[in-house]
Amino acid sequence: VKQLVGEGAGGGSFTPRAFLNCISSWDRRFSGGRQHDSQEFLHSLLDGLQTECNRVKCKPRYKELQGKGSVTQQADEAWEYSKSWNDSLVDDVIGGQLQSTVTCSRCRRSSHCFDPFLDLSIPIPKKRMMGGDVTLYDCMNSFTETETLDGREKYHCEHCRAPQPSTKKLSIFRPPKILILHLKRFSSGSGMVSRFTPLSKDNTLVTFDTHNLDLARYCSETKWQSKCVYDLFAISNHSGSLSGGHYTAYAKCENSDTWYMFNDSHVSPMGSSIASSKEAYVLFYRRRY
Secondary structure, three states, X not given: OHHHHHXXXXXXXXXXXXXXXXXXXXOHHHOOOOOOOHHHHHHHHHHHHHHHOOOOOOOXXXXXXXXXXXXXXXXXXXXXXXXXXXXXXXXXXXXXXXEEEEEEOOOOOEEEEEEEEOOEEEOOOOHHHHOOOEEHHHHHHHHOOOEEEOHHHOEEEOOOOEEXXXXXXXXXXXXXXXXXXEEOOEEOOOOOOHHXXXXXXXXXXXXOOOOOEEOHHHEOOHHHHOOOEEEXXXXXXXXXXXXXXXXXXXXXXXXXXXXXXXXXXXXXXXXXXXXOOOOEEEEEEEEOO
Protein backbone atom coordinates (compact mmCIF):
# COMPACT_ATOMS: atom_id res chain seq x y z
CA VAL A 1 0.00 0.00 0.00
CA LYS A 2 2.83 2.40 0.84
CA GLN A 3 4.45 1.67 -2.52
CA LEU A 4 1.19 2.37 -4.32
CA VAL A 5 0.75 5.66 -2.48
CA GLY A 6 4.33 6.52 -3.40
CA GLU A 7 3.46 6.16 -7.09
CA GLY A 8 1.07 9.08 -6.77
CA ALA A 9 3.40 11.22 -4.67
CA GLY A 10 3.92 13.58 -7.59
CA GLY A 11 0.38 14.87 -7.20
CA GLY A 12 -1.24 12.95 -10.06
CA SER A 13 -3.53 9.95 -10.08
CA PHE A 14 -2.31 6.38 -10.41
CA THR A 15 -3.85 3.05 -11.32
CA PRO A 16 -3.74 0.58 -8.39
CA ARG A 17 -3.41 -2.37 -10.76
CA ALA A 18 -0.81 -4.18 -8.64
CA PHE A 19 -3.02 -3.72 -5.58
CA LEU A 20 -6.05 -5.15 -7.37
CA ASN A 21 -3.99 -8.07 -8.67
CA CYS A 22 -2.88 -8.81 -5.12
CA ILE A 23 -6.49 -8.82 -3.88
CA SER A 24 -7.57 -10.95 -6.86
CA SER A 25 -4.96 -13.57 -6.02
CA TRP A 26 -6.44 -13.72 -2.53
CA ASP A 27 -10.10 -13.66 -3.60
CA ARG A 28 -10.88 -14.73 -7.17
CA ARG A 29 -14.23 -12.97 -7.10
CA PHE A 30 -12.44 -9.70 -7.82
CA SER A 31 -10.60 -10.86 -10.91
CA GLY A 32 -11.79 -10.36 -14.46
CA GLY A 33 -12.59 -6.65 -14.26
CA ARG A 34 -16.24 -7.08 -13.27
CA GLN A 35 -18.12 -4.67 -11.02
CA HIS A 36 -18.47 -5.61 -7.37
CA ASP A 37 -19.90 -4.26 -4.14
CA SER A 38 -17.47 -1.97 -2.30
CA GLN A 39 -18.40 -3.40 1.11
CA GLU A 40 -17.74 -6.95 -0.10
CA PHE A 41 -14.37 -5.78 -1.43
CA LEU A 42 -13.61 -4.14 1.92
CA HIS A 43 -14.46 -7.36 3.76
CA SER A 44 -12.16 -9.36 1.51
CA LEU A 45 -9.36 -6.82 1.92
CA LEU A 46 -9.64 -6.77 5.72
CA ASP A 47 -9.89 -10.56 5.85
CA GLY A 48 -6.71 -10.86 3.79
CA LEU A 49 -4.84 -8.29 5.87
CA GLN A 50 -6.06 -9.90 9.08
CA THR A 51 -4.81 -13.29 7.93
CA GLU A 52 -1.46 -12.09 6.58
CA CYS A 53 -0.71 -9.90 9.63
CA ASN A 54 -2.01 -12.31 12.25
CA ARG A 55 0.37 -12.57 15.20
CA VAL A 56 -1.20 -15.92 16.10
CA LYS A 57 0.82 -18.62 14.36
CA CYS A 58 -0.80 -21.62 16.00
CA LYS A 59 -4.61 -21.60 16.31
CA PRO A 60 -6.00 -22.88 19.62
CA ARG A 61 -8.57 -25.61 19.97
CA TYR A 62 -12.20 -24.58 20.04
CA LYS A 63 -13.62 -24.29 23.52
CA GLU A 64 -16.88 -23.28 25.14
CA LEU A 65 -16.61 -20.04 27.08
CA GLN A 66 -17.49 -20.16 30.77
CA GLY A 67 -19.82 -17.16 30.62
CA LYS A 68 -19.48 -16.64 34.36
CA GLY A 69 -18.96 -13.60 36.52
CA SER A 70 -19.94 -10.00 35.79
CA VAL A 71 -20.85 -8.75 32.33
CA THR A 72 -17.40 -7.14 32.07
CA GLN A 73 -15.68 -10.40 33.01
CA GLN A 74 -17.70 -12.31 30.41
CA ALA A 75 -16.86 -9.69 27.77
CA ASP A 76 -13.15 -9.81 28.64
CA GLU A 77 -13.14 -13.61 28.44
CA ALA A 78 -14.75 -13.49 24.99
CA TRP A 79 -12.37 -10.74 23.85
CA GLU A 80 -9.27 -12.64 24.92
CA TYR A 81 -10.56 -15.80 23.27
CA SER A 82 -11.19 -13.98 19.97
CA LYS A 83 -7.67 -12.50 20.20
CA SER A 84 -6.28 -16.02 20.57
CA TRP A 85 -7.59 -16.64 17.02
CA ASN A 86 -7.07 -13.25 15.36
CA ASP A 87 -4.59 -10.73 16.71
CA SER A 88 -3.38 -8.28 14.07
CA LEU A 89 -3.02 -4.61 13.28
CA VAL A 90 -6.47 -4.79 11.69
CA ASP A 91 -7.96 -5.97 15.00
CA ASP A 92 -5.98 -3.33 16.94
CA VAL A 93 -7.34 -0.46 14.85
CA ILE A 94 -10.71 -1.55 13.43
CA GLY A 95 -11.77 -4.33 15.78
CA GLY A 96 -14.65 -3.77 18.18
CA GLN A 97 -16.90 -5.97 20.30
CA LEU A 98 -20.66 -6.34 20.03
CA GLN A 99 -22.88 -7.43 22.91
CA SER A 100 -26.12 -9.36 22.46
CA THR A 101 -28.34 -9.56 25.55
CA VAL A 102 -31.31 -11.93 25.76
CA THR A 103 -33.70 -11.42 28.69
CA CYS A 104 -36.29 -14.00 29.68
CA SER A 105 -39.72 -12.36 29.94
CA ARG A 106 -40.74 -14.78 32.70
CA CYS A 107 -37.87 -14.82 35.19
CA ARG A 108 -36.12 -11.64 33.93
CA ARG A 109 -32.73 -13.39 33.89
CA SER A 110 -30.36 -12.18 31.17
CA SER A 111 -27.68 -13.99 29.20
CA HIS A 112 -24.96 -12.28 27.21
CA CYS A 113 -23.06 -13.12 24.06
CA PHE A 114 -20.05 -11.15 22.80
CA ASP A 115 -18.73 -11.14 19.25
CA PRO A 116 -15.88 -9.25 17.58
CA PHE A 117 -16.67 -7.05 14.58
CA LEU A 118 -14.77 -5.07 11.95
CA ASP A 119 -17.78 -3.14 10.69
CA LEU A 120 -21.47 -2.72 11.45
CA SER A 121 -24.21 -3.11 8.85
CA ILE A 122 -27.05 -0.89 9.97
CA PRO A 123 -30.59 -0.77 8.51
CA ILE A 124 -32.24 2.32 7.09
CA PRO A 125 -35.71 2.84 8.63
CA LYS A 126 -38.51 3.77 6.28
CA LYS A 127 -39.21 7.48 5.96
CA ARG A 128 -42.94 7.08 6.48
CA MET A 129 -42.19 5.47 9.83
CA MET A 130 -39.82 8.27 10.82
CA GLY A 131 -42.13 11.10 9.77
CA GLY A 132 -39.27 13.07 8.19
CA ASP A 133 -35.58 12.90 7.44
CA VAL A 134 -33.63 9.82 8.44
CA THR A 135 -30.49 10.40 10.48
CA LEU A 136 -27.56 8.12 11.21
CA TYR A 137 -28.84 7.97 14.79
CA ASP A 138 -32.17 6.63 13.47
CA CYS A 139 -30.23 3.85 11.73
CA MET A 140 -28.36 3.05 14.93
CA ASN A 141 -31.66 3.05 16.83
CA SER A 142 -33.02 0.45 14.40
CA PHE A 143 -29.84 -1.61 14.72
CA THR A 144 -30.05 -1.67 18.53
CA GLU A 145 -33.85 -1.87 18.77
CA THR A 146 -35.16 -4.46 21.21
CA GLU A 147 -36.41 -7.55 19.39
CA THR A 148 -39.13 -9.87 20.74
CA LEU A 149 -38.43 -13.61 20.58
CA ASP A 150 -41.63 -15.63 20.66
CA GLY A 151 -43.27 -18.58 18.97
CA ARG A 152 -40.65 -20.69 17.22
CA GLU A 153 -38.01 -18.18 18.21
CA LYS A 154 -38.51 -18.58 21.95
CA TYR A 155 -35.27 -18.56 23.93
CA HIS A 156 -34.45 -21.67 26.01
CA CYS A 157 -33.94 -20.11 29.44
CA GLU A 158 -31.44 -22.06 31.56
CA HIS A 159 -33.05 -20.82 34.77
CA CYS A 160 -36.61 -21.74 33.73
CA ARG A 161 -35.32 -24.85 31.93
CA ALA A 162 -37.84 -24.30 29.15
CA PRO A 163 -38.37 -22.15 26.06
CA GLN A 164 -39.73 -18.77 27.10
CA PRO A 165 -40.78 -15.52 25.38
CA SER A 166 -37.76 -13.21 25.55
CA THR A 167 -36.29 -9.98 24.30
CA LYS A 168 -33.00 -9.50 22.48
CA LYS A 169 -30.98 -6.31 22.25
CA LEU A 170 -27.68 -5.44 20.57
CA SER A 171 -25.20 -2.88 21.89
CA ILE A 172 -21.57 -1.94 21.44
CA PHE A 173 -19.47 -3.14 24.34
CA ARG A 174 -15.99 -2.22 23.08
CA PRO A 175 -15.93 0.61 20.51
CA PRO A 176 -13.16 0.41 17.87
CA LYS A 177 -10.62 3.14 17.13
CA ILE A 178 -11.85 3.22 13.53
CA LEU A 179 -15.59 2.63 13.15
CA ILE A 180 -16.92 1.47 9.77
CA LEU A 181 -20.67 1.86 9.30
CA HIS A 182 -22.29 0.18 6.30
CA LEU A 183 -25.71 1.53 5.34
CA LYS A 184 -27.87 -1.38 4.16
CA ARG A 185 -29.10 0.17 0.93
CA PHE A 186 -29.52 -3.10 -0.96
CA SER A 187 -32.18 -5.64 -0.07
CA SER A 188 -34.25 -8.42 -1.62
CA GLY A 189 -37.41 -7.89 0.40
CA SER A 190 -38.50 -10.06 3.31
CA GLY A 191 -40.64 -13.05 4.12
CA MET A 192 -41.32 -16.16 2.04
CA VAL A 193 -40.90 -14.38 -1.31
CA SER A 194 -37.55 -12.76 -0.49
CA ARG A 195 -35.48 -15.25 -2.44
CA PHE A 196 -37.64 -14.67 -5.55
CA THR A 197 -37.49 -10.87 -5.27
CA PRO A 198 -34.73 -9.05 -7.18
CA LEU A 199 -32.37 -6.81 -5.25
CA SER A 200 -33.47 -3.20 -4.89
CA LYS A 201 -31.67 -0.09 -3.73
CA ASP A 202 -32.86 2.27 -1.01
CA ASN A 203 -31.98 5.84 -2.00
CA THR A 204 -33.20 7.38 1.25
CA LEU A 205 -31.20 10.43 2.32
CA VAL A 206 -29.44 9.60 5.58
CA THR A 207 -28.05 12.68 7.30
CA PHE A 208 -24.90 12.16 9.37
CA ASP A 209 -22.55 14.15 11.56
CA THR A 210 -19.06 14.79 10.25
CA HIS A 211 -17.92 15.81 13.74
CA ASN A 212 -18.93 14.74 17.24
CA LEU A 213 -20.85 11.58 16.35
CA ASP A 214 -21.72 10.53 19.90
CA LEU A 215 -22.54 6.81 20.22
CA ALA A 216 -22.48 6.68 24.03
CA ARG A 217 -26.18 5.72 24.16
CA TYR A 218 -25.41 2.58 22.14
CA CYS A 219 -22.43 1.55 24.27
CA SER A 220 -23.28 -0.80 27.13
CA GLU A 221 -19.98 -0.55 29.02
CA THR A 222 -19.86 2.54 31.24
CA LYS A 223 -16.08 3.04 31.02
CA TRP A 224 -16.28 3.31 27.22
CA GLN A 225 -19.27 5.65 27.01
CA SER A 226 -17.15 8.79 27.36
CA LYS A 227 -14.90 7.51 24.56
CA CYS A 228 -17.60 6.93 21.95
CA VAL A 229 -17.22 10.23 20.09
CA TYR A 230 -16.21 9.95 16.42
CA ASP A 231 -15.24 12.20 13.51
CA LEU A 232 -15.83 11.28 9.88
CA PHE A 233 -12.79 10.98 7.61
CA ALA A 234 -13.93 9.01 4.53
CA ILE A 235 -17.03 7.85 2.63
CA SER A 236 -17.61 5.25 -0.07
CA ASN A 237 -20.48 6.43 -2.29
CA HIS A 238 -22.66 4.45 -4.67
CA SER A 239 -24.68 6.26 -7.33
CA GLY A 240 -27.09 4.86 -9.88
CA SER A 241 -28.81 1.49 -9.75
CA LEU A 242 -27.82 -2.16 -9.50
CA SER A 243 -27.68 -2.45 -13.28
CA GLY A 244 -25.66 0.70 -13.84
CA GLY A 245 -23.99 1.85 -10.63
CA HIS A 246 -20.83 3.86 -10.07
CA TYR A 247 -18.58 4.27 -7.04
CA THR A 248 -16.84 7.42 -5.86
CA ALA A 249 -15.12 8.23 -2.59
CA TYR A 250 -14.66 11.23 -0.31
CA ALA A 251 -11.65 11.45 1.96
CA LYS A 252 -10.35 14.08 4.34
CA CYS A 253 -6.69 15.08 4.11
CA GLU A 254 -4.87 13.99 7.26
CA ASN A 255 -2.88 17.24 7.50
CA SER A 256 -5.70 19.70 6.78
CA ASP A 257 -9.45 20.12 6.91
CA THR A 258 -9.80 19.75 3.15
CA TRP A 259 -12.03 17.05 1.71
CA TYR A 260 -11.29 15.49 -1.69
CA MET A 261 -13.49 13.59 -4.12
CA PHE A 262 -12.04 10.56 -5.87
CA ASN A 263 -13.85 9.71 -9.11
CA ASP A 264 -11.91 7.18 -11.18
CA SER A 265 -8.78 9.04 -12.34
CA HIS A 266 -10.10 12.45 -11.24
CA VAL A 267 -9.31 13.93 -7.82
CA SER A 268 -10.76 17.30 -6.87
CA PRO A 269 -10.92 19.34 -3.63
CA MET A 270 -14.31 19.82 -2.00
CA GLY A 271 -13.52 22.35 0.71
CA SER A 272 -13.59 22.00 4.47
CA SER A 273 -17.05 20.40 4.74
CA ILE A 274 -19.27 17.91 2.95
CA ALA A 275 -23.02 17.46 2.84
CA SER A 276 -25.02 14.30 3.44
CA SER A 277 -26.17 12.62 0.26
CA LYS A 278 -28.33 9.74 -0.95
CA GLU A 279 -25.19 8.13 -2.37
CA ALA A 280 -23.39 7.61 0.97
CA TYR A 281 -22.87 3.86 1.39
CA VAL A 282 -19.98 3.10 3.75
CA LEU A 283 -18.91 5.65 6.38
CA PHE A 284 -15.50 5.67 8.05
CA TYR A 285 -15.18 7.34 11.47
CA ARG A 286 -12.17 7.88 13.74
CA ARG A 287 -12.57 7.79 17.52
CA ARG A 288 -11.43 10.94 19.28
CA TYR A 289 -10.16 9.44 22.53
